[in-house]
Amino acid sequence: DAGITQSPRHKVTETGTPVTLRCHQTENHRYMYWYRQDPGHGLRLIHYSYGVKDTDKGEVSDGYSVSRSKTEDFLLTLESATSSQTSVYFCAISENRWPGNTIYFGEGSWLTVV
Amino acid sequence: AQKVTQAQTEISVVEKEDVTLDCVYETRDTTYYLFWYKQPPSGELVFLIRRNSFDEQNEISGRYSWNFQKSTSSFNFTITASQVVDSAVYFCALSALQNDASGSRLTFGEGTQLTVNP
Numbered sequence: 001d002a003g004i005t006q007s008p009r010h011k012v013t014e015t016g017t018p019v020t021l022r023c024h025q026t027e028n029h030r031y032m033y034w035y036r037q038d039p040g041h042g043l044r045l046i047h048y049s050y051g052v053k054d055t056d057k058g059e060v061s062d063g064y065s066v067s068r069s070k071t072e073d074f075l076l077t078l079e080s081a082t083s084s085q086t087s088v089y090f091c092a093i094s095e096n097r098w099p100g101n102t103i104y105f106g107e108g109s110w111l112t113v114v
Numbered sequence: 115a116q117k118v119t120q121a122q123t124e125i126s127v128v129e130k131e132d133v134t135l136d137c138v139y140e141t142r143d144t145t146y147y148l149f150w151y152k153q154p155p156s157g158e159l160v161f162l163i164r165r166n167s168f169d170e171q172n173e174i175s176g177r178y179s180w181n182f183q184k185s186t187s188s189f190n191f192t193i194t195a196s197q198v199v200d201s202a203v204y205f206c207a208l209s210a211l212q213n214d215a216s217g218s219r220l221t222f223g224e225g226t227q228l229t230v231n232p
Binding site: 101 | 214
């Protein structure tokens with residue numbers, strides 16, 4: 001199994017509060033991704049990182065920010081959580097930019113915004 | 115733009131039945147990769163298989179088999195003699211090299227919930 005740890009695994013928060021999800025990898029992979037999973041949508045890319053301090057937006061990035069200060073850590077922040085951000089969040093890693101790489105996923109973080 | 119469609123939202127079968135999960139994709143890229151992932155009730159995503167766009171050979175792994183047909187842009191997944199432990203959500207996904215810095219990113223289908231009843 002790929003060494004990917006997400007924290008927290010489960011969180012309930014109130015609307016308007018900031019939330020940070022952490023992804024930690026032990027594989028020294030360059031690429032890291034945050035996806036969200038919602039019924040009827042599969043998984044959609046929020047943000048990705050292609051190196052330390054190198055990040056960019058995915059297809060559903062509004063309301064989210066990310067940071068990567070170390071190769072092994074990729075943080076996803078909801079600046080002011082909304083109910084529409086209730087979802088399951090998955091971190092993923094990839095060794096390089098080759099599309100044939102297997103992308104490995106963390107175990108997911110269940111976030112409920114009330 | 116890439117798109118993956120899994121038209122079957124839910125499938126329910128009885129144990130030992132064969133079941134096929136459909137996946138249709140759209141892409142303008144000539145080089146791309148197709149994946150299947152399994153998400154059991156525990157929630158994690160488990161990689162099952164990867165195929166590249168130049169290899170249309172079918173693949174069999176135990177009770178699992180995959181049929182890739184470029185002519186119909188399909189990458190279907192068949193489970194033979196299904197078992198209760200096969201109950202899960204199955205995702206089909208596509209990856210191609212992007213022009214931006216993202217390298218490769220996965221475009222997922224909506225997923226198919228498979229329930230195998232004893």
